[in-house]
Amino acid sequence: MPEHRSPVDHVPFALVDVFADTPLTGNPLAVVDVRHLDDAPPVAWMRKAAREFNQAETTFVVRPKAAAGGDVAARLRSFTAGGTEVFGAGHNALGAWWWLFETGRVTRPEDGGRVTQQIGDRESDVLVLGDALGMVQELAxxxxxxxxxxxxxxxxxxxxxxxxxxxxxxxxxxxxxxxxxxxxxxxxxxxxxxxxxxxxxxxxxxxxxxxxxxxxxxxxxxxxxxxxxxxxxxxxxxxxxxxxxxxxxxxxxxxxxxxxxxxxxxxxxxxxxxxxxxxxxLDHGSRPVVTGRCAISVDGRLSTGPMPRGE
CATH class of the missing domain: 3.10.310.10 (Diaminopimelate Epimerase; Chain A, domain 1)
Structure with a gap:
């Protein structure tokens, strides 16, 4: 029998409409903050949660990998409703950071400032550009x-x-x-x-x-x-x-x-x-910077259910 964590935890989540100014437009994203859990949630659980939300993508905010630099604010892992993990800094990242900043879970830098995120094993910058956020992508x-x-x-x-x-x-x-x-x-x-x-x-x-x-x-x-x-x-x-x-x-x-x-x-x-x-x-180094605003449509708590240990 698989070993499970006990008791059942509750984690904060939101539905964020990305590349939009008003709720119920743009691209909906589910975002779940699991950084406070004693152990990182296994992939099998993240896939089940993404299936539960049934959005194009669900992004989980997890602790940075131990090897990450000290300035990494958070690591993101994103899954489709079908269970496929996806990478790249697009709506999956923009919506997550919008919620983290808007709710004070991460301190929003002043205009022109930045934080560093980790997606997969790669690090990239999140820029504060007035009332919008910019995701710096890799060279093409x-x-x-x-x-x-x-x-x-x-x-x-x-x-x-x-x-x-x-x-x-x-x-x-x-x-x-x-x-x-x-x-x-x-x-x-x-x-x-x-x-x-x-x-x-x-x-x-x-x-x-x-x-x-x-x-x-x-x-x-x-x-x-x-x-x-x-x-x-x-x-x-x-x-x-x-x-x-x-x-x-x-x-x-x-x-x-x-x-x-x-x-x-x-x-x-x-x-x-x-x-x-x-x-x-394109920035001066010819890296794409994808920019947009978001609207938070739902803010709540998700019950983790019994969560098996390990990946």
Missing amino acids: RFDREAEPEAVADALGLRMEDLDLSLTPRSVDTGAGHLLVAVADTAALTRCAPEKAALVRVARTCHAQGVYAVAIGDERPVAQVSARFFNPGSGLDEDPATGSAAGPLCACLDRLGLLGTSKRLAIAQGESMARPSVIDVH
Whole structure:
């Protein structure tokens, strides 16, 4: 019989709407603070809790690894409702830090200040930018290209629906995503992914999911519309995907499409009635900084239930 902790604990949690100014818009995220538990919760329990919340992602705020630098404020672990652990600093991190700062669980730095977070084994900065927060991502790594016909078929589109000025390829700034440009917003609306085919295409390119983007004809590019599909992680569609916004910004800059501002606004979530706006720019080291605001819609306590020890 597995050994269980006793008694049952209660841990604070919140539902945070990310990349939004008002509740019930943006991308909902469940956040759970488990730093006060005597032992770190096992992965099996975190997966069960993520399934209970049934959000696109649930982020657990845990103690930093012992090897982390002394200035690491917290470590984040994020799981989809299907139980897949995901990485990268997007809505999973932004919503967690918004709640930690708003509730005083971590002291919010003054404007222009920063804290250090740990996601997986990697450390990155969280910036305070006026009334918004910025997640600093890693330098872009440009991975494999995808066969356009296979991509079109997987998205339920025709070849003429693709914009091949941007070759479909995986780009990683903490999490790899397959970027696919489509001809216009009408083509974006028509996307009807065939899940198994989409998973195959993404995995072939070392990508977690597929970011379909309507870039338009205006140059330099300042605003785009996007949809994100990740059925391989149990996420059919996502209302706002910060971990894909950074790769897109880096890719457009590499193609010379951003101009000198190196800034991009991404509209996402309209197809799900969860409108979101993601702002992203490249810092002076060309690292993407994904920026946004949040709204806390629920604040409460979660009963842990009997929790087995160990991973």
